Structure formats: C-alpha cells, structure tokens
Amino acid sequence: MARRREKIPHRKKARQLLTGTFRVVRSGQASVETPEGVFRVGRGGSNEAMHGDTVEVSISNFRGELLAYVQHVSVRATATFLGRYELANPLGVVVPLDGRLNHDFFVLPEDPAPARLGVHEGDIVSARIVEYPTRKSAAVATIERRVGAGDQLDLPIEALIASYGLPTEFMPATLAAADALSLDVEGTLAAEPDRADLRGLLAITVDPADARDFDDAVGAARTADGFELWVHIADVSSYVHWGDAIDNEAKQRTCSVYLVDRVLPMLPERLCNELCSLKPHEDRLAMSVRMRLDARGRIVSAEANPSAIRSSARLSYDEVDAMLAGDAPAPTPEIGELIAVLDEIRALRDALRRERGAIEFETVEARVILAEDGTPTGVSVRSKTRATSLIEEAMLAANESVAAMLADADAESAYRVHEFPSPDDLKTTILPLKELGLIEGDEAAALIAGDPFATTAVLERAKGVSGGELASALLLRAQKRAIYLPRNEGHYALAAPAYCHFTSPIRRYPDLIVHRTLKALLAGRLSSREQAEIRAQLPQICRSCSDQEREADAASRDSHDIKMAELYAGRIGECFPGVVGGVVEYGLFVVLDDTHAEGLLPVRALGDEWFSYDEQRLTLTSESTGAVWRPGKRVAVRIASVDIPRGRIDFTLAGCSKSAHN
Numbered sequence: 001m002a003r004r005r006e007k008i009p010h011r012k013k014a015r016q017l018l019t020g021t022f023r024v025v026r027s028g029q030a031s032v033e034t035p036e037g038v039f040r041v042g043r044g045g046s047n048e049a050m051h052g053d054t055v056e057v058s059i060s061n062f063r064g065e066l067l068a069y070v071q072h073v074s075v076r077a078t079a080t081f082l083g084r085y086e087l088a089n090p091l092g093v094v095v096p097l098d099g100r101l102n103h104d105f106f107v108l109p110e111d112p113a114p115a116r117l118g119v120h121e122g123d124i125v126s127a128r129i130v131e132y133p134t135r136k137s138a139a140v141a142t143i144e145r146r147v148g149a150g151d152q153l154d155l156p157i158e159a160l161i162a163s164y165g166l167p168t169e170f171m172p173a174t175l176a177a178a179d180a181l182s183l184d185v186e187g188t189l190a191a192e193p194d195r196a197d198l199r200g201l202l203a204i205t206v207d208p209a210d211a212r213d214f215d216d217a218v219g220a221a222r223t224a225d226g227f228e229l230w231v232h233i234a235d236v237s238s239y240v241h242w243g244d245a246i247d248n249e250a251k252q253r254t255c256s257v258y259l260v261d262r263v264l265p266m267l268p269e270r271l272c273n274e275l276c277s278l279k280p281h282e283d284r285l286a287m288s289v290r291m292r293l294d295a296r297g298r299i300v301s302a303e304a305n306p307s308a309i310r311s312s313a314r315l316s317y318d319e320v321d322a323m324l325a326g327d328a329p330a331p332t333p334e335i336g337e338l339i340a341v342l343d344e345i346r347a348l349r350d351a352l353r354r355e356r357g358a359i360e361f362e363t364v365e366a367r368v369i370l371a372e373d374g375t376p377t378g379v380s381v382r383s384k385t386r387a388t389s390l391i392e393e394a395m396l397a398a399n400e401s402v403a404a405m406l407a408d409a410d411a412e413s414a415y416r417v418h419e420f421p422s423p424d425d426l427k428t429t430i431l432p433l434k435e436l437g438l439i440e441g442d443e444a445a446a447l448i449a450g451d452p453f454a455t456t457a458v459l460e461r462a463k464g465v466s467g468g469e470l471a472s473a474l475l476l477r478a479q480k481r482a483i484y485l486p487r488n489e490g491h492y493a494l495a496a497p498a499y500c501h502f503t504s505p506i507r508r509y510p511d512l513i514v515h516r517t518l519k520a521l522l523a524g525r526l527s528s529r530e531q532a533e534i535r536a537q538l539p540q541i542c543r544s545c546s547d548q549e550r551e552a553d554a555a556s557r558d559s560h561d562i563k564m565a566e567l568y569a570g571r572i573g574e575c576f577p578g579v580v581g582g583v584v585e586y587g588l589f590v591v592l593d594d595t596h597a598e599g600l601l602p603v604r605a606l607g608d609e610w611f612s613y614d615e616q617r618l619t620l621t622s623e624s625t626g627a628v629w630r631p632g633k634r635v636a637v638r639i640a641s642v643d644i645p646r647g648r649i650d651f652t653l654a655g656c657s658k659s660a661h662n
Contacts, residue, residue, distance in 0.1 A: 017056040024051040024100035032068040042067035051100035052077030097162035105141035113143040122150040164555045173245040178268035185283040199310040209316040215506040220341040226294040231398035234276040235285035236505040237515040254548040256507035259559040280314040297348025302401035320387035346390040357452040357495040366596035368563040376567035379595035395503045403498035407488040413517035414510035418482040418491040425478040436467040467632020484542035561647025575654045580633045585613040599649030
C-alpha cells in the first residue's frame, strides 16, 4: 500500500513561530534546536535551510509527534565550503563534501574563476556562496581556491572534515599574531618578580613516541614524611591574551582534533610546537604546581606559581615502561630515581582513589597505522601501562589541587563536572550484566543506586573474561558525560570534590581559562575587569567547549573507522575470530580479536529463520531453534563488504580454520 504523503497542516490563523538552529546529522535527518526543545523536521519541511542556519519554524502535530517546518531563514551559517567540481554544460557544479549541506551549487558560465584557477572536473575546490537556494532559485557559488585533484586527496577524510565543519587553516591575523611572539624567558623573569625560577629543578616529559608537542613535565622526590610532586604545564596564557586574535580563534575551535592521519590544532604551530613546547634542555615558561604528599600518597598541601623550567629529558612511554621493567637503563641515575618515585606515587594514588570510590573503566585504544601516503598498514592496540598511569596520576593530582584552590576561593572558572548517573540508565545494564554472570547477590540494587563500589566490583570481575570489555562499555554508556561548568559540582567517576582541566592548555580552551583564573587568584585580581568579562562569557564558553568536545571525539572515531574499513577492503572473504560486543534488532556488532575492529553481522546473515529481539537482555533468539545470540558470545566471521566513506564493515558467519568457540 502506498504511503500517504506527509503534509503541512493548513491553518487559517497565523501560527506562533519558534527560533532555533537547523541541524543535519550525517545520515541526513534534520532537526531544529530551540529553547523549547529539539524537534524533528517534517517531510518537505526544510525548505531552503542549510545545516547550522538560524531559522524560524512552525510546529505541527503529526500522528502524535511534534514536527518542525522551516518558515524562514534568519541567519546563514555557511559562507564557504569544500566541494567537488563537476560539469553540467554550460554550467559548473560544486557538490559539497559536507553531506549535511543538502544543496549543490551552480557556477555560472560567465564566472572566470574556474579558468583563472585552472580547475578541472573532479577537482576539490573551496567555494564561496554567492546566492543561497530559495524556493524559486538555485544556489550559486564561485570558486576561491583549488585544493587539489580529487584522485590525489584522501576524499573520505576530507569529506569527514567538511561534514564536521572542522577548521583546517588559521585566520591570517591569528598566524601573524603568533609569528610576532618571541621567547624571552630571562626578560619575563626580570619583569615578573613572582615568577619562580625552577630551571635547576629536575623535570622530564613523558609522552607517546610520536608526540610533537610537550605541554607537561613532571618531577618528584622522596621527603622525610612522604613525597614532593611537581607538575609543570606550558604557560600558554603568557602568550595568548584574553580577547586577542589568537585567543578569539582558539575560543571558536575550543580544542585540538586528533584525526587518524592529522591533528587540527587549537593553536598555531608556532605556539604548539615551539614557544609552548617543553623541549628538553631549553628554557620555557610554565605554570607549576608543587604538591606535598604523605607516606600514603595523600595530598597534604599544594601551591601554584608561574615559573620558568628546563626539562632534562624527553622520554616516551615505551622507554619508561622498559626502564620500570628493568629492560633498559635510565638516561641518568637521577632520572631513574625520579621515575621510580613517580611509579611509587602512582601506585599509592591509584589505591587512594579506589578507596574513596573512584571508578576505573578499562579501555583499549586501537589505532590504525598509516604509511606516508595515508594507506592503512596495520593496527596498534594500546592499553594502560605503568608509564601512562604514572603520568596520568600526576596530572589528576594537579587538576584536583588547582580545582580545590579555585573552589576554596569561590572562583568561577571552567570546572570539569561529572554528574551522578541516572538510576534509569543504570537499570538498563542489569539484565545484560546478569546474562554475562557478572552480578552477584544484591549488587543490582547497589548498582542502580549508583554505588561506585558496586560498579567497581563488577568491573573487577569482568577483567579477562569473555564479555568483560562489553561490561565496561555498558557501564560507561550508562554514565553521564563529563561537561564544563562555570561552577564546581564535583566529579562522580573520580570521586573528586572538585576537578578541573589544568594540564593541557595547548589543546583545550577550558584549561586556558583555568590558567587565567588561577593567575588572577594568585595575584589578587579576581575582581579585575578581564575576569569580569570572562565570567560574563563563561556559561557560553563552557557549553561550546562541552559540545565541540563531543564533536571532536566523534570525528576522531569516525576517521579511524574510515581507515579501518579501508584496511579491511583488501581482506574481503577472509575469516577472523571475534566476540559479540552489542546486539540490536537488526543484527550483531562483532569486535575482532586482533585489531578491535567493529562491524555488523546483520540478522539476515544468522540464518533463514525469525529472530526475536529482547531489548532488556540485549539478545536475539531464534524462534525455531531457540539459539540465543548475546553480548560476549564468541563467533567467527568473514569480511563480506566494506563502505569506506561511512567507515562500515559488514560480516557474514563463517566456518573458518581459526574457529571461534562458544
């Protein structure tokens, strides 16, 4: 039976219009975000609106759902975009790489730009919109720049960058301001009497082997009654001032974006890789936190100061792990002792956090390895090590200490807040966890109540067992996402009364806000005009940083999915063992053992029979045989197909030589 076309209901009375932001997700579904709520856009209701536009909409009830229909576009969000140039003689056509821009743009025959720029069919170009689409006229654009030949660019990644609206170039004013900056540590020390000269203090940086910028350094020593722990963070705020060109663009970007093949930084390279990079044996400005710990690792006192430091060594995580395992010598005896002290502090701080109810989610990072031309060659699977943990514990201690300083002074800043999870969200984990055999006794009630010790007990039980990673994923999804807020409300997962991000001002704008607030607190300038301006904008800054952090994380995941799909495009037909990581009505999500690549095993591939889906237990059950598919079940699959632009891998069942067991 033909489906009845959805119509915009006709009313004689003028309807009240709502103002909101028109959003299109990558799948093409549109919605409008208004102060009154988020409404899905009805069929034919987009009119000439494009992603990001500010629009006025009417709301109509269609079969019990309130739908939005665009009546007017108030403010256009897009002025330029990347697209593929095509010919439709006598016109040129620019097809946006951003799939959310649901219009093609004509280039008029009289426009000299294509010939002047040497643009050919199939080239990727940067286009500027001349005329926006309306009900009566088509969209028109002109070409501003030829990016390159389509067959010479990584189009799936370029399309992803465009679809997320990620900036790839800095504004000229920003670059000019960065280039005008200079490193003058001696001059700064002379001009700022309160800045501590810590260049004689032993400090090292420990980062991934492929890191290009080093924004944190650490130092530690044993004392008569415990330990002294130093964390030094690049003093970005000495170079990037509130309201200047660099700051304004950083405020818009909010964070660096780490894609599979590149980094889209928050700050220009002059700052990231030069002035604010704590390179070994070079003087740098820093913000330093000195913490005194007792013999159990508890922070007894903490103080912060602007400083000047000189890192003594740049070490990788692999190198530190080898030193801790006794497989490699330290560069010097002093550095060896420093690493040993940091490792001792790590163990003590980890135990303390667990005692107070912090929740530790085990995560595994699968990173696609790329050749120089961007071709995927393999996958590196990383998990937490002693080296990564000793740095993480030092950073957590510094973040907590700075947050406590600000909270004790009732200072508004960009706090990192993690709210208590919803009992309803936690309840959804109970049946799947019971199916996995990971809940004992009356733990279910405690888990639903948000008892962190019950959550930790399940996570500990899940380690090393089939379905263990799924248990961690289920409980992690049930948590609320940490956000930035202008006020301190604590951090549930860390069991921290106050928490902030202080340790990465190179790549996170909230950290830069925290540095400015801390400096104002230390100097007695919390009531300054600059701080008043920052406080006025803090709610919007925190919202923007929280939202764009989610977008950056999603873009990073999607870029890895694209390269993972590209890796398996050459392995269609091959068999691999894996485990069911998720169950949905239309199939199973299977995670492969070796690479942690995830793909879909559609329900149609499970056999010629009907399957019933249990949303509570997350199971698919055959109605004819009673066979049950659930998370944690071992399975052997064959690569059936890949969709590289969408980063998708599809499986079929396989009887492989590497057979999987149930």
